Each structure stands twice: as structure tokens, then as C-alpha cells.
Amino acid sequence: MITLLVRYPKSHPRHQVQPDWHPWGDMTFDLFKPGHEAQLKLTQRIAERRGCETRIAPVGTNFKAEGGE
Numbered sequence: 001m002i003t004l005l006v007r008y009p010k011s012h013p014r015h016q017v018q019p020d021w022h023p024w025g026d027m028t029f030d031l032f033k034p035g036h037e038a039q040l041k042l043t044q045r046i047a048e049r050r051g052c053e054t055r056i057a058p059v060g061t062n063f064k065a066e067g068g069e
Helices: 013-017 036-049
Strands: 002-007 053-058
Touching: 002 036, 036 053
Parallel strands: none
Antiparallel strands: 002 053
């Protein structure tokens, strides 16, 4: 299972609520389910249009604990 992690820019109002990397809407994507790539890319584009930085990572990844920004 993988997830899309996002981080809002400092200028975005949601940055005050959630400044660190976090899963986008608690969504997960099953690597063995057909069509997961298209669904993941669509979700990633939506997040980026809202000004978020994005990363694809295994479920349970904590970038803050692993030295990420």
C-alpha cells in the first residue's frame, strides 16, 4: 500500500492547521489493484493545483521523524 503525502505552502491557511507532511485525505492506494496509477496521479494533480508539495510513499511513512522537511 502506498499513500500520497502532501505539505501545504506557508502562505496557505491549512498550513497553520497541518504544517508537516501528512497523507492526503487518509487515502491509500493498493499496488495490486488495476488502475491505481491513474487514481494516484489524479489525486496528486489535485493536491498540486491547491499549492501542495507532494510525495508518494509507503503507508506509515513519517517524513518528519525521518529527517524530512
